[in-house]
Amino acid sequence: MAGREAGEMASLLWLLVWAAGVIWILVLGTAVYATGISRGPVDDRVANVMILAGGVFLPTLVLGGLVTWTVWTMSGLRVPDEQGLRVAVSGEQWWWRVAYEGPDGNPVASANEIRLPAGETVTLELSSPDVIHSFWIPSIAGKMDMIPGRVNELVLEPTKPGIYRGVCAEYCGTSHALMAFSVVVMEPDAFAAWLAEEARPASASSAHEGLALFLENGCGACHAIRGTEADGRVGPDLTHVASRKSLGAGILPVTQAALEEWITHTREVKPDARMPPYDMLPEAEIATIAGYLASLK
Ligand code: CUA
Structure with missing residues (x-):
């Protein structure tokens, strides 16, 4: 676990698994005893004690303990830090x-x-x-x-x-x-x-031919690249797109080839994506735009 919340929830889960395991063995053991080993009528007093212990005291103790532990764990989670x-x-x-x-x-x-x-x-x-x-x-x-x-x-x-x-x-x-x-x-x-x-604006030169093509083809209506004229708010901000771990929300690597693939086959890569494919552009222009985006570290 790499987070406090996930860690505490995992501890709680394992406690419940172990507690359920012990209860399962106890119940099964009692059932085996009742059906197989024990024969003949049971003394009334013994029966009463077993009903009280197994039907009232034990469940109250076990369930009460588990509820207390759960409420205590949950109350420590999701407490915001106002300064954080x-x-x-x-x-x-x-x-x-x-x-x-x-x-x-x-x-x-x-x-x-x-x-x-x-x-x-x-x-x-x-x-x-x-x-x-x-x-x-x-x-x-x-x-x-x-x-x-x-x-x-x-x-x-x-x-x-x-x-x-x-x-x-x-x-x-x-x-x-x-x-x-x-x-x-x-x-x-x-x-x-x-x-x-x-927080800095895009590092690539504003004279890059790829930026000119990006703007000419209207990409800036949907995407922003800070420090340039592109200030669209519909799609992802691309200011530092090449410094990210993936493209297209976790589906492609961030390489020039993947950027070209995304621009030309958008809806094959991601069905029904809002961005239309730009496969009508000449290959050289797509490569130039992708090259520019790949330089936005
Ligand atoms: Cu968003 Cu499923």
Whole structure:
């Protein structure tokens, strides 16, 4: 487990499994005793004691203990840290919109990847503009629904640096199964350095021929690349797209070839994706645009 919440839920699960195992053996043992070994009438007093012990005292003790342990564990989870990091995550058909608060207080947009500092309590503000999605990073915390028209807060504390997989856990349309994301848990210093870098405008030259083609073909109406004229809000922000772990929400690697594949065969890669394929462009132009995007580290 790489998160406090997932760790505590796993401990609770194993406690319930063991307790259920012991109870199962006790019940089965008693049944075997009653049907096989014991013959003839049982003394009334012995029967009464067994009914009281097995039917009242033992269940009260065991169930009371398990309820207490459960309530105690759950009350320690999902307690927000008012000063802590907040990240807004919106589930959309079929990708993830992510926004951090930058070092200067302005929002920093990203997509399909969430970076978090290890050992800190983080509050994720979960929402959706279209249908119900469900946000789940199994190794770090329990899942929570993303419901149109409201913001659900998921509090979690990642404990171990590493890269984890997150998924959408609620059927949300054709490409529900193609809606994943990476969670990169970093040491707090490295996270702060990364966020400062992420807040910067695009690094590539604004004279790049790929940018001119990107704008000419209208890509900037849906996608933003900070520091350029592209400021669309419909699709993922591409300012640092090449620094992410995947393309298309966890389905393709971030390479020039994959970018070309995405631009020309969008709906084969992701059925019903909102982005139309741009296979009408000459191959050389697609390669130039993909080359530009692949340089946006
Ligand atoms: Cu989003 Cu399933």
